[in-house]
Amino acid sequence: MKDTPKRLQHLPSWQLSQAALNGDRLVNEALGTEGVRKYHFRVLVALEDDGPLSQAELGRRLAIDRSDMAAVAAELEQRGYLARTRDEQDRRRNVVTITPAGGEALARMDEAIDGAQRALLAPLSEAERQQLTRLLARLL
Template identity: 55%
Template sequence: MLTGLPSWLLTQTAQHAHRLVTEGLGAVGARGYHYRALTALDQDGPASQADLGRRSAIHLSDLVATLNELAEGGYVERAPDPADRRRNVITITAAGRRHLRRLEKQIGRIQDELLAPLSFEERAQLTGLLRKLLEHHGGPQ
């Protein structure tokens, strides 16, 4: 039966998770790309747009709009790269770090809603199994 196939179950769950994340971040005036870009900058430091796109797994065409939105909010700054003035270096601001902390709390609430029927141990097991599948199929680490 179709509804018992792991691929179908993963797809249905992924669609539900995407909806929860989109709605949950939208409720605080953000998007998933905002969270990903700010997290990459916070964890790994300033980056060129190309490097940030690779680190956050955001396509360059989507990254430009994301950075424009984040810059308008005062969450990131663009400055010419001293080594190559033709490109910009993107840096998270103090306001960006505060915004990221708010987004992390919201993401935590979303994860709790998505995984509500699972115990702490089951959540850890599910996360490990999903990571194993993704790594096997060459997905982002």
């Protein structure tokens, strides 16, 4: 940050973007320890939270391009983390479901993500972390 012009360093938008880049790096590294990427994590979280979904609906909800969604689903299926079955009501659709192995992997990913969050927020006290979370929620 020392090479960044001082005027930029004082802009909240610049500070947020730099913090986001750092957070993104930490999360990517954490998920990398599990051999996955953020897309994998997002898909498993959505399936655990919302239950089985069509592959197309899952992609729409997560704003993942159709071809990327197919690739991510195939990768997760190959690892045994999700199952894809034909929808009985519409045979053109795949219904995607998290498997028990996927749930176990997601628990490990959650632990890795928690570690990344702790690293990102390490300079802050617990009260400051809670305040930052509340303030960011208001901005969003």
